[in-house]
Amino acid sequence: MYDKYLILSDMSVIRSAGLRGFRATVAELGGDAEQLAVACGLPPAALDTDDLLIPDSAVAAVLELASHQLDCPDLGLRVSRRQDLDMLGPLALAIRNSPSLAHVLECLSRYLFLHARALSVTMEPDPYGDRRVIALRYGVAPGLPTPIQGTDLGLAFVHRAIQRLVLERYGLRSVELPYHPAAPIETYETMFGAPVRVGRPSAALRVPRSLATRPLSGADENLHRLAMAFLAEQSGGADAAIAPKVRAAVGQLLGTTPPEIGAVARLLTVHPRTLQRRLAAEDTSFATILEQVRRDAARRYLTTTEMPMNQIASLIGLGDQATFTRSARRWWGTTPTALRRDSIHRHG
Template sequence: MSVIRSAGLRGFRATVAELGGDAEEFARTVGLPIAALDADDLLISDEAVATVLELAAHRLARPDLGLRIAYRQDLDMLGPLALAIRNSPTLADVLECTSRYLFVHARSLSLTLEPDPYGDRGVIGLRYGVPPGRVNPVQGTDLGLGFVHRAIQRLAGDRYGLRSVELPYRPAAPLSAYEEFFGVPVRMNRPAALLRVPSGLADTPLSGGDRNLHRLAMAFLAEQTDEAGASLVPQIAATLRQLLGTTPPEIGVVAALLAMHPRTVQRRLAAEGTTFAAILDDVRRHEARRYLVTTDMPMSQIASLIGLSEQATFTRSARRWWDTTPTAVRRDGVR
């Protein structure tokens, strides 16, 4: 299973409501947590996201749904990658950091430069999509291409020189909807999804950026890579924080999200002197205290949010963690 940050669904709820639909009903149908409709940092199945977009487009009879949602999205949905992009000195730096670190937002997506498919030396292709061998989902690809197009417009200007748009399918929506959105000719049934742009576009300088912020953002993104020698503990902990309350925090689920085998996870954690269970317990303890001292949530709700089935289990855990009750922690702010 490959995953995407739930920020990829920004605009889905509002667009569906505007069209008279129920976003929560669509989410339940495909097994997406309702919280993913309003939060940015949950890790959710990219297949489920593609499916909910196709389902909504079909049920609402709006084959241009992906383009409609793209109007509502902005760079901020990319999280730390957005900071690097906004502070890049040139568009070439934007493309470089995006192609290198788009996986932080969505593990199965890529954005790459390639020669113009028609051999025009003054044009390059900006290719967007899934790995070779996987089918490009129509609504998901429309949304992604639309987002990339609008992001470049914000950075380089509305008329940045887009020549044409290539689609790897024949869309159900009329081509006029695409040509109105992109403002250029759109070709169907092409080998890949891409934007054909001027080859000199990458050299376009961007104003308003901060080179120091760009450097810091790039350094942070570098820490997110799955280098063989990097500690696995922070990655496991971060993944568990995103799963709690929405998906069972099991080692098999976490390993799949990190594209690793569960035994590999266990072996690497053992080499670091810890276990999956110990990390899960520590994450639950930190999250429980945060909810207790910063919210007025009922104890049963907190128990559910940290992945415990019963309030009694939460109470026993609190005694083990802090040698007191959850109520006392809320009252006294026990660490």
């Protein structure tokens, strides 16, 4: 059932913002969100924070598992009601200040990968040949299984986002689904306010072509330009320094996924050997950056929290407290306990 998504868990990641609303929805249905998350290999912290990088296939799996265990075939639709554009971070600012829906789609096609590597939203010709209509196609990368609950959630999210951007009714012609859902079609038609067709080639919303050029109210051109510049800087180009991106990726992976060079290379869409060469050209290495990020994170946890030592060791990707203590002696010439005690004395 849900485990077919887990076998691809090392292929792509998504920000944990994609799970917004999951905990509340599961609780409403009488389930245990943390138990479901752990069953699919997700850290419970992913349920309550936006910026952990987690396998998108594990997100698909936990939605499917919750739907099955809680006998809730429209789980994805329910979770979508608790999500909004803000979950996209800086991308949301660019979208909200886009002058038209066409610009919104440009933002999504260029920068959605910053939120979810394998997802895309594209504007395509109408699959039925109606020149007055375009299809907003939503889905995972080719070759990956189509998750029903995840696709329901994503399509409903896009629908609700458009409603907010163009002020409610926008002329949705139909919703295209590439599967036969277990939930009644009437549930979907109530959610979307439009006919729903199943067994189609891909998931899509069919909308009037004129919608793409409709001006969006409240757009701020300066904010849009600033947000797009920030997104471009985040994504970087082929010639941009890669060490800061590696540092950021390692920081996000710590405590959730083993911070190995292969995992970081996948995040940055480069080959591990290419990554090593580019880091060497910048007079550093993956091992050096990993050591620095671990050291900085450990000092932050020791001096700003009361976390137990074994928990800190786990969060920075070290096997146990003994390894953490040896690393601390190498970094600071003292033990973690002594460093915490000295910090308390200095600031107490």
